[in-house]
Amino acid sequence: xxxxxxxxxxxxxxxxxxxxxxxxxxxxxxxxxxxxxxxxxxxxxxxxxxxxxxxxxxxxxxxxxxxxxxxxxxxxxxxxxxxxxxxxxxxxxxxxxxxxxxxxxxxxxxxxxxxxxxxxxxxxxxxxxxxxxxxxxxxxxxxxxxxxxxxxxxxx
Numbered sequence: 001x002x003x004x005x006x007x008x009x010x011x012x013x014x015x016x017x018x019x020x021x022x023x024x025x026x027x028x029x030x031x032x033x034x035x036x037x038x039x040x041x042x043x044x045x046x047x048x049x050x051x052x053x054x055x056x057x058x059x060x061x062x063x064x065x066x067x068x069x070x071x072x073x074x075x076x077x078x079x080x081x082x083x084x085x086x087x088x089x090x091x092x093x094x095x096x097x098x099x100x101x102x103x104x105x106x107x108x109x110x111x112x113x114x115x116x117x118x119x120x121x122x123x124x125x126x127x128x129x130x131x132x133x134x135x136x137x138x139x140x141x142x143x144x145x146x147x148x149x150x151x152x153x154x155x156x
Contacts, residue, residue, distance in 0.1 A: 074113035
């Protein structure tokens, strides 16, 4: 049986573990520099992000981490999906789709005008999955990023 629930502070070690597994899948394991303590502070104390956990028979099978942004053109908040991950042994059971549907319910309840996320260009299984749900790539946009050093350098 698959269920979805909001994460609690006690789930932080599980969230951290799933983030590390996602990083391995995305070939980015060296980029995980956070800690359980930092995640707990930023998710559950400062509330910069929200997490839902999908469980099969009470055991974590996947998660989604999201936060709200804002569209000036639409004049409404948007839900930005930062991470969606399902453990390999639980893939193909519809759990990723169920987690995504739960996020659309949250976005709808919060009157969000959009729901957006990024996907790595090489991740064709994810691209195919998202397109099967009628999500559209934003090919005319390019993502830019300032990392920690870039933020500090520009701020000085």
